[in-house]
Amino acid sequence: RCKATIMDGATMARVEVRIAHEVIERNEGSSTIALVGIIRRGETLARRLADDIERIEGARPPIGSLDISFYRDDVQRAIAPVLHATNIPFDIDKRDIILVDDVLFTGRTVRSALNALMDYGRPQSVQLAVMVDRGHRELPIRADYVGKNVPSSHEEDVRVLVRELDGRDAVEIWTG
Numbered sequence: 780r781c782k783a784t785i786m787d788g789a790t791m792a793r794v795e796v797r798i799a800h801e802v803i804e805r806n807e808g809s810s811t812i813a814l815v816g817i818i819r820r821g822e823t824l825a826r827r828l829a830d831d832i833e834r835i836e837g838a839r840p841p842i843g844s845l846d847i848s849f850y851r852d853d854v855q856r857a858i859a860p861v862l863h864a865t866n867i868p869f870d871i872d873k874r875d876i877i878l879v880d881d882v883l884f885t886g887r888t889v890r891s892a893l894n895a896l897m898d899y900g901r902p903q904s905v906q907l908a909v910m911v912d913r914g915h916r917e918l919p920i921r922a923d924y925v926g927k928n929v930p931s932s933h934e935e936d937v938r939v940l941v942r943e944l945d946g947r948d949a950v951e952i953w954t955g
């Protein structure tokens with residue numbers, strides 16, 4: 780059942796614009812940046828971030844994607860992130876790469892994304908943007924841009940809904 784709604788669609792839209800401004804400020808414009816979204820909701824959010832950056836700066840940053848999801852055992856426990864596919868159709872050398880995901884939890888997916896990225900070249904920097912940081916990190920990884928910090932218990936599920944895939948925008952906490 781849904782325990783709480785953390786963000787509605789209007790709030791998410793404002794958060795996305797705020798993160799676009801933060802990315803532009805930190806990188807002194809958008810000319811050096813490229814976005815890499817983690818499929819599927821991270822990629823959707825990366826496209827929106829590109830839209831917002833284009834609206835503000837007048838140029839659209841390149842976008843790539845990584846398909847990384849957790850391998851699960853037969854009782855659906857998450858075991859390890861697995862890289863299924865990569866799509867980085869630009870040269871990452873000397874670029875500031877903004878990795879985008881919906882939820883940051885243990886940090887294992889990001890670690891795997893960093894490994895995959897490093898096979899493509901040598902970026903100037905890699906920065907991490909997430910809609911929700913739900914805590915419980917198991918690795919020394921942190922996000923540079925956070926939509927909202929949502930302290931959660933291990934049992935809870937944070938649902939990031941996006942209209943492109945779910946028909947509406949919202950962030951909800953589900954239990955049980």
Ligand code: 5GP
Pocket residue numbers: 817860880881882883884885886887888889913935936937938939
């Ligand atoms: P981590 O690798 O940091 O443990 O988990 C992050 C990855 O798993 C992200 O790609 C994210 O999509 C997914 N994930 C982990 N926990 C949640 C959660 O509570 N809700 C959602 N929507 N995704 C989660």
Ligand code: MG
Pocket residue numbers: 817818819820847848881
């Ligand atoms: Mg994911």
